[in-house]
Amino acid sequence: xxxxxxxxxxxxxxxxxxxxxxxxxxxxxxxxxxxxxxxxxxxxxxxxxxxxxxxxxxxxxxxxxxxxxxxxxxxxxxxxxxxxxxxxxxxxxxxxxxxxxxxxxxxxxxxxxxxxxxxxxxxxxxxxxxxxxxxxxxxxxxxxxx
Amino acid sequence: xxxxxxxxxxxxxxxxxxxxxxxxxxxxxxxxxxxxxxxxxxxxxxxxxxxxxxxxxxxxxxxxxxxxxxxxxxxxxxxxxxxxxxxxxxxxxxxxxxxxxxxxxxxxxxxxxxxxxxxxxxxxxxxxxxxxxxxxxxxxxxxxxxxxxxxxxxxxxxxxxxxxxxxxxxxxxxxxxxxxxxxxxxxxxxxxxxxxxxxxxxxxxxxxxxxxxxxxxxxxxxxxxxxxxxxxxxxxxxxxxxxxxxxxxxxxxxxxxxxxxxxxxxxxxxxxxxxxxxxxxxxxxxxxxxxxxxxxxxxxxxxxxxxxxxxxxxxxxxxxxxxxxxxxxxxxxxxxxxxxxxxxxxxxxxxxxxxxxxxxxxxxxxxxxxxxxxxxxxxxxxxxxxxxxxxxxxxxxxxxxxxxxxxxxxxxxxxxxxxxxxxxxxxxxxxxxxxxxxxxxxxxxxxxxxxxxxxxxxxxxxxxxxxxxxxxxxxxxxxxxxxxxxxxxxxxxxxxx
Numbered sequence: 001x002x003x004x005x006x007x008x009x010x011x012x013x014x015x016x017x018x019x020x021x022x023x024x025x026x027x028x029x030x031x032x033x034x035x036x037x038x039x040x041x042x043x044x045x046x047x048x049x050x051x052x053x054x055x056x057x058x059x060x061x062x063x064x065x066x067x068x069x070x071x072x073x074x075x076x077x078x079x080x081x082x083x084x085x086x087x088x089x090x091x092x093x094x095x096x097x098x099x100x101x102x103x104x105x106x107x108x109x110x111x112x113x114x115x116x117x118x119x120x121x122x123x124x125x126x127x128x129x130x131x132x133x134x135x136x137x138x139x140x141x142x143x144x145x146x
Numbered sequence: 147x148x149x150x151x152x153x154x155x156x157x158x159x160x161x162x163x164x165x166x167x168x169x170x171x172x173x174x175x176x177x178x179x180x181x182x183x184x185x186x187x188x189x190x191x192x193x194x195x196x197x198x199x200x201x202x203x204x205x206x207x208x209x210x211x212x213x214x215x216x217x218x219x220x221x222x223x224x225x226x227x228x229x230x231x232x233x234x235x236x237x238x239x240x241x242x243x244x245x246x247x248x249x250x251x252x253x254x255x256x257x258x259x260x261x262x263x264x265x266x267x268x269x270x271x272x273x274x275x276x277x278x279x280x281x282x283x284x285x286x287x288x289x290x291x292x293x294x295x296x297x298x299x300x301x302x303x304x305x306x307x308x309x310x311x312x313x314x315x316x317x318x319x320x321x322x323x324x325x326x327x328x329x330x331x332x333x334x335x336x337x338x339x340x341x342x343x344x345x346x347x348x349x350x351x352x353x354x355x356x357x358x359x360x361x362x363x364x365x366x367x368x369x370x371x372x373x374x375x376x377x378x379x380x381x382x383x384x385x386x387x388x389x390x391x392x393x394x395x396x397x398x399x400x401x402x403x404x405x406x407x408x409x410x411x412x413x414x415x416x417x418x419x420x421x422x423x424x425x426x427x428x429x430x431x432x433x434x435x436x437x438x439x440x441x442x443x444x445x446x447x448x449x450x451x452x453x454x455x456x457x458x459x460x461x462x463x464x465x466x467x468x469x470x471x472x473x474x475x476x477x478x479x480x481x482x483x484x485x486x487x488x489x490x491x492x493x494x495x496x497x498x499x500x501x502x503x504x505x506x507x508x509x510x511x512x513x514x515x516x517x518x519x520x521x522x523x524x525x526x527x528x529x530x531x532x533x534x535x536x537x538x539x540x541x542x543x544x545x546x547x548x549x550x551x552x553x554x555x556x557x558x559x560x561x562x563x564x565x566x567x568x569x570x571x572x573x574x575x576x577x578x579x580x581x582x583x584x585x586x587x588x589x590x591x592x593x594x595x596x597x598x599x600x601x602x603x604x605x606x607x608x609x610x611x612x613x614x615x616x617x618x619x620x621x622x623x624x625x626x627x628x629x630x631x632x633x634x635x636x637x638x639x640x641x642x643x
Contacts, residue, residue, distance in 0.1 A: 017436060020418030021401055025370075046418070059420040061402035062370050078332030079521055080553045082567070083480030084508065108404060108571070109330060110371055111338040112161055113553065114193045114478060114485020124373045128161035 001031055001038065010045045020046055020056055024063055033064045069103035071142045074120040077106040080113035089117045092132040093139075102142055148181045149227040152200040152207065154257065155186035156342050157374045158335075163214065164197040170215045171199075174222055182227070188343015190257030191487025192244055198257075200239055203229035209239040244503060249465070250489050251473045252449050253336065256343030262381045264389065267346040273389070275452030279354045280391075282455075287358040288314055291451065293459035295471030300326055300407075300444030301519065301548040302622075303470075303537045306451075309441060312431035313359040316439035321361035323352050324416065324435060324442045327368040327375070328400050328407040331520025333551030336475035337445035339487055341368070341375035344449075345382035351448030353390040354455055355441050364395040365435070367412050370402055404575035408621045409442040411577055422577045423621045444549070446475060467493030470536035478504045480553035481513075497531040500554060511556040515638065517564075519548025521571050522626035524633035525555075525564065546629070561638035565631045566594045572627035583624025586615040590631065597642050605642065609635065 001009075009026050013019040023042060027034050034057055043053045057063045075090045090106070097104045112118035115128035119135065127138060153159070153168050168184060175182035189196060195211035199221075208229035210221060217234055224232040236242055259266045267273070279287050292307025313321055325348065329337040340348060352364045366383075368376050379397045403421045405411045410424035413435050434440025450472060454462045462472050470492035476499055478485045483505035500506070500513060507513050515525045524545035526533065533539055540547040555564075569590030576583045590611055596604040612628030619625040635642065 016396070018416055018418035021415065022398065025399055025401070052419070055420055056418070059403065063401060079517055079564075079567070080333045080479040080551075082564075083553055083555045083559070107371060108575075109332045110157070111329065111335040112158055113333045113335055113480065113551070114482065115158055115161065115196075116480070118161060120371075126157055126161035128158060 001027065001035070003041075005030075006038065006041060020048070020053065021060075024057060028063060031067075033067050036065060069101045071122055071145075072103045072105060073097065073139065073142075074105045074107040074110075076108070076110050076112070076116065076118045076120075078109040078113075080109070081116035081118055084116045086117040089119075089130060089132060089135060093119075093135060096136060096139055100139075100143070102139065148183065150183045150185060150202040151227065152185045152187050152202075152257075153197060154189040155261075155374075156189035156196075157338065157372070158189055158193050159196045159198070160374070162196050162212070166215050167197050167199070167213055167218070170218050174218055178222055180227060185260050187259065188256040188261055189339060190239065190245065191253070191339055192242065192484075193486045194484055195236065198239075199226075201227050201229060205229065205238060207239045209236040209242065210234045211236060244484060244486070244488075247503075248489050249473055249491055251453060251465075252347075252446060253340055253344070253475055253487065253489050255347065256339050256487075259344060261343055261345055261378050262385065264346060264382075264385050264387075267344070271456075272346055272350060272452070275455035276350050276354055276390075278455045279357050284314060284358050284360065287354065287455065290459045291358070291454060294454045294462040295459075295466070295469070296447065296450055296454060296462065297470065297537065298444055299446035299450070299474075299549065301331075301546065303547070306443065306447055309431055309443070310355065310358050312429070313361075313439045313441050316432055318439045320363070320436075320438050321359055322435045322438060322440040323355045323359070323361045323364040324409075324413070324430075324440055325352055325364065325366045325445060325448055326407065326409060326412055326442055327366055327372075327445050328412060329372070329445070329549070330369060330404045330407045331522075331549055331551055333479040333517065333553035334477050334520060334549045335479070336477055336487060336550065338372055338375050340445055340449050341372070342378045345378050346386075347449045347452060348379070348445055349382060349386060349390065349395060351451035352395060353393040354451050355443065355448065356393045359439070359441055361441070362392055362394060364393060365416055366395060366397045367400055367406070367416055368397060369400045403577075404571075405577045405621075405623050408623060410621070412442065413440065420577070422579050423623070425620060446549075465491040467491065467534060467536045468538055470538070474535060474547075474550050476535065477549075477551045478554070479551060480516075481507045481509055481556045482554045483508050492536040493534050495532050495534055496526065496552070499535070499552065500531065504554065507554060507556045509556045509558075511558065513554050514557040514559055515555045515561065515564075517553045517555070517630065518551070519546040520551055521568060522546075522622065522629060523548050523551075524629045525561065525637065526633070527637040529637075544629070544633070546626070561634045561641040562594065562598050565634040565642075566591060566598070568627055568630040569594060572623060576623060580618075580620040580624060582615045582618045583620070583627070586611055586619075586624060587627060590615075590628070594631075602643075605635070
């Protein structure tokens with residue numbers, strides 16, 4: 001992300017109080033992660049220390065500091081999905097995606113608790129009642145999409 | 147002819163293929179020369195029937211579900227747009243027993259209105275509460291909420307009127323209304339259904355709270371796991387025009403921290419910091435967001451407000467059981483046949499909900515345990531299924547009703563694994579500020595592993611650890627994480643052997 005783009009992004013948030021999370025979300029939405037080199041620039045913009053910015057990035061599960069895989073697959077590991085085979089699905093996903101260029105992550109609840117097990121692909125695609133076979137099909141189509 | 151057809155665009159419906167159904171519907175309607183107006187709504191909350199297709203008829207809306215793309219040629223052949231018979235036809239939507247037996251009040255518009263349309267909301271009775279509030283003195287608004295008996299629906303069940311009164315009485319130049327939409331508890335989705343299906347109701351509730359306490363700025367802190375809710379709220383917020391007067395609302399996307407559902411951690415997060423819990427006092431009502439007096443209320447709490455203003459405190463007070471007044475949106479989840487939203491007055495038993503509404507397990511096996519109130523709630527065995535759903539009845543058996551989420555497990559569940567998960571989840575999500583939660587949860591995981599490995603002597607130590615966490619943790623995270631563990635030790639000891 002070049003300085004001009006970053007400055008435009010900063011300007012968009014100057015009217016907001018406590019704008020660190022919205023700024024980090026915007027950077028990650030644009031780049032897929034929050035690169036280390038933007039940390040001092042964000043700190044300067046918000047008159048924070050680098051440690052404060054780094055601390056926030058590290059605290060929240062959503063923010064990543066390295067680029068993710070081509071697609072992100074998040075399998076719900078929370079209670080309601082556990083009750084309908086979510087853990088077995090998560091184990092299957094881990095096996096299936098070993099060595100893959102897709103990123104597998106846990107997520108704790110997508111609010112699809114009566115139609116589990118649930119998964120999320122990238123930002124907004126949801127699937128409910130996912131069996132291992134259905135997961136394989138979904139992963140296959142992500143792998144074919146190059 | 148012109149026909150109006152409704153299909154949810156809610157997250158559950160999308161996860162079950164509603165967008166593909168919508169696309170095929172549009173294509174096939176054109177092929178049949180049908181002038182079809184397709185309205186994407188929220189979900190009615192009858193999830194086993196999603197995607198639920200509805201069509202407007204002179205008798206009312208007729209439902210078909212669950213509808214797959216493959217069903218559409220048959221539906222068109224049957225002329226479904228006339229409400230005609232078809233194997234997937236469920237009759238009049240409002241007459242579906244699961245829905246007809248509920249008392250939909252706060253969530254009565256979900257699945258009915260187009261969530262992006264203020265005009266639709268106002269046409270369906272929305273806005274009456276705000277209009278009423280504008281004709282009242284702020285003190286009267288607060289009194290009406292107090293008199294209604296409304297208690298916080300996020301889990302703590304604190305009387306809403308008292309919270310508002312405290313903020314109203316606090317002298318300050320700037321006060322805030324913060325909506326806690328960080329619905330992180332597994333098994334709960336009522337907030338999500340409302341935000342996606344009837345967002346204007348929530349905005350109206352926030353604006354009324356603003357009038358009551360003298361706040362002109364509101365924040366909606368929504369979990370990032372709900373991208374569709376965030377979009378629905380932003381769309382609604384951008385569509386209000388002058389309807390909310392000078393009350394401003396900003397929608398803030400959270401960042402995946404469970405403990406940010408705790409109100410002080412949420413405020414830290416809104417201020418742009420790590421979501422670390424604050425010590426209380428001072429209460430947020432005295433010194434909350436940016437140090438100013440702040441109302442922090444759950445989504446459903448705020449969504450209850452417009453009706454209470456419009457229809458009066460006595461109307462709301464008349465519903466419910468004991469000291470739990472009004473309706474509770476119960477969420478049936480996990481291994482349950484008919485999962486979804488059941489809004490009923492407080493006072494039904496767990497058994498009624500699990501069997502009369504839920505139809506027992508989805509797997510067909512006997513239900514062995516239910517966890518009520520999210521990952522920090524107790525597990526209840528079949529012997530406690532006659533417990534009434536109200537705050538006091540649950541407190542009396544050492545459980546918590548929380549946000550009204552019920553997660554069912556069948557007899558294949560290993561309760562020792564669930565106990566371990568309770569501690570492991572606490573260890574993962576602890577903000578780290580207090581030692582009992584940060585260290586205790588990790589020690590809890592290790593002790594449960596030892597017990598499962600055959601070391602029965604660790605059980606006493608686990609009980610002591612739970613006791614320490616309950617009594618010395620700073621917030622409900624460490625203070626309640628032991629509840630599921632203790633309930634399992636008590637009710638399912640055989641799984642620890």
